[in-house]
Amino acid sequence: MGNDKKNTKKVPSAAVPTEPSRVPRRLQGVAVPGEMDEQHPVWRIALLDRDHDGSWSWKITDQTLIKIVDFMATMERLTWREIRQMQTGGDRRRGPKHKSIPRNHLCKEAQERLVELNLDDFDELxxxxxxxxxxxxxxxIGDNPRIFYPIWWDPEHKVCPSADR
Incomplete structure (x- = not known):
């Protein structure tokens, strides 16, 4: 019993956060917990399909990469509600700019690629x-936080082409 103090490791005070809920000033308005619609996007890149070289691919220029990163930085300052409310098109073809698409609406190549990647258990992308x-x-994936895992960069609208293209 007298050895309990010897077995207890002391944690340096520098290792204990003084402000556990502190959000860096640069990220304020980005990483806010709460209801899914009021959350800001969180990104993870573990599912990037870098090996695909078909109708779309991640073989991109530095300029395109910067464009994608800038876009993601802009989106993470919005809430999921704001993102889903964004509209595109004129009066005739008005619709959501960013949206979920059922997997079976994707082109055959994309559906087959999802099977190869073991991602065919997702009903929608x-x-x-x-x-x-x-x-x-x-x-x-997930609700708190809601995490977006990019898979494909589709510069020519090939993954799910419109019916009138």
């Missing part, structure tokens, strides 16, 4: 529209 034709495809 989420896509960000980053330009006229450009799309960033991935999956949403």
């Amino acid at each position: 989420f896509r960000f529209r980053t330009g006229n034709m450009e799309r960033l495809w991935g999956v949403l």
Whole structure:
């Protein structure tokens, strides 16, 4: 019994956070917990399909990479509600700019690739529209926080082409 003090390791005071809930000033307005619609996007890149070289791929220029990173930085300052409320198109073709798409609406190549990646258990993918034709495809996982895992960069709208293209 007298050895209890000897077995207890002392934690240096520098290792104990003094402000456990502190959010760096640069990230304020980005990492806010709460309801999913009021949360800001969180990104993880573990599911990037860097090996695919078909109708779309991650073989991109430095300029394109900067464009994607800038886009993601802009999106993470918005809440999921704000992102889902964004609209695109004119009066005739008005619709959500960023949205979930059922897996069976994707082109055959994309559906087959999801099987190869063992990602075919997702019923839908989420896509960000980053330009006229450009799309960033991935999956949403979790509710608190809601994490977007990008899978594909689709610069020519090939993963899920519109019916009129």
